[in-house]
Amino acid sequence: LYRKAANPASSSFILLGPSGAGKTSFLTSLESASQRAKTATPRTHTSQNPASTTIVLHPSVPIASNRYRSVNDPSLSEAKRNPVKYILRDTPGHGKLRSSQLSQLQNDLSSKEKSPIRGLIYFVDAALLADGAENLRDSAGYLHDVLLLLQKLVLSKNKSLSKAGASISVLIAANKQDLFTALPAGSIKERLELEIDRIRKSRQKGLMDASAGSLDNEDDEDLLGGDDGQGTFSFRLLENEIGTKVDVIGGSILSEEGQDPKSGVRAWEEWIGSCL
Ligand code: GTP
Ligand code: MG
Numbered sequence: 121l122y123r124k125a126a127n128p129a130s131s132s133f134i135l136l137g138p139s140g141a142g143k144t145s146f147l148t149s150l151e152s153a154s155q156r157a158k159t160a161t162p163r164t165h166t167s168q169n170p171a172s173t174t175i176v177l178h179p180s181v182p183i184a185s186n187r188y189r190s191v192n193d194p195s196l197s198e199a200k201r202n203p204v205k206y207i208l209r210d211t212p213g214h215g216k217l218r219s220s221q222l223s224q225l226q227n228d229l230s231s232k233e234k235s236p237i238r239g240l241i242y243f244v245d246a247a248l249l250a251d252g253a254e255n256l257r258d259s260a261g262y263l264h265d266v267l268l269l270l271q272k273l274v275l276s277k278n279k280s281l282s283k284a285g286a287s288i289s290v291l292i293a294a295n296k297q298d299l300f301t302a303l304p305a306g307s308i309k310e311r312l313e314l315e316i317d318r319i320r321k322s323r324q325k326g327l328m329d330a331s332a333g334s335l336d337n338e339d340d341e342d343l344l345g346g347d348d349g350q351g352t353f354s355f356r357l358l359e360n361e362i363g364t365k366v367d368v369i370g371g372s373i374l375s376e377e378g379q380d381p382k383s384g385v386r387a388w389e390e391w392i393g394s395c396l
Contacts, residue, residue: 229285
């Protein structure tokens with residue numbers, strides 16, 4: 121007898137990562153799943169502009185604020201009546217657009233938006249990090265710069281910026297697990313950590329050279345994971361430093377439906393749900 125006003129999307133997520141990793145494919149697959157009536161045209165060409173889309177979270181995916189929602193739960197029908205929405209923003213990954221992409225991200229992260237950014241989803245092609253050192257360097261380099269932006273935001277002296285930064289989680293989506301050359305999430309994590317460690321060490325050296333021998337506190341903020349982490353870089357080190365958790369989860373956009381529920385995009389949707 122009454123109709124609820126359509127609830128607007130209250131959170132957004134930004135898709136990042138190198139060209140060809142699968143960001144647009146992911147957006148398109150969720151888009152077509154959430155508006156089943158329309159047939160989404162696959163956009164597999166290289167993206168040049170950011171594009172935002174409102175996605176309806178699959179009603180069976182639990183959300184943090186309603187953790188125990190399950191298939192047998194009567195609240196599932198409530199979830200269908202009153203669907204949870206979020207905004208997914210695609211970005212282009214091409215190397216030539218990298219610096220403008222990073223400054224765009226910085227703007228987005230520090231601007232007050234109606235639907236605040238809850239997560240960064242960083243796509244990598246898990247089959248390409250196996251052999252090509254070049255691809256690993258590119259993927260890790262971009263990720264390093266993204267995480268450093270986030271660290272600066274969290275450590276910002278501006279209280280509201282810092283608070284906004286602290287509520288952002290990071291997912292590394294190790295995509296293309298359907299390919300037999302794809303590395304599992306665990307080794308993607310190790311490789312990215314090691315490569316970021318290299319970047320961090322050379323950056324630390326650069327900062328030390330510039331300040332003649334020792335890092336002062338200001339430079340310290342420019343070093344991912346802080347200065348006191350003498351050992352190798354890890355996402356755990358970053359979490360200890362700024363409280364941001366980085367999850368690495370494998371998946372595939374092209375995998376068959378109805379097989380292993382952990383393959384496909386389901387695990388990533390669950391991660392998104394856990395942020396809502
Ligand atoms: P840019 O827009 O250039 O930054 O790339 P992108 O990250 O948006 O990549 P896109 O989604 O366009 O995908 C690139 C290619 O990878 C396309 O040919 C997709 O079909 C393919 N692809 C995406 N996901 C998967 C996957 O899970 N498995 C396989 N085998 N191929 C995939
Ligand atoms: Mg794209």
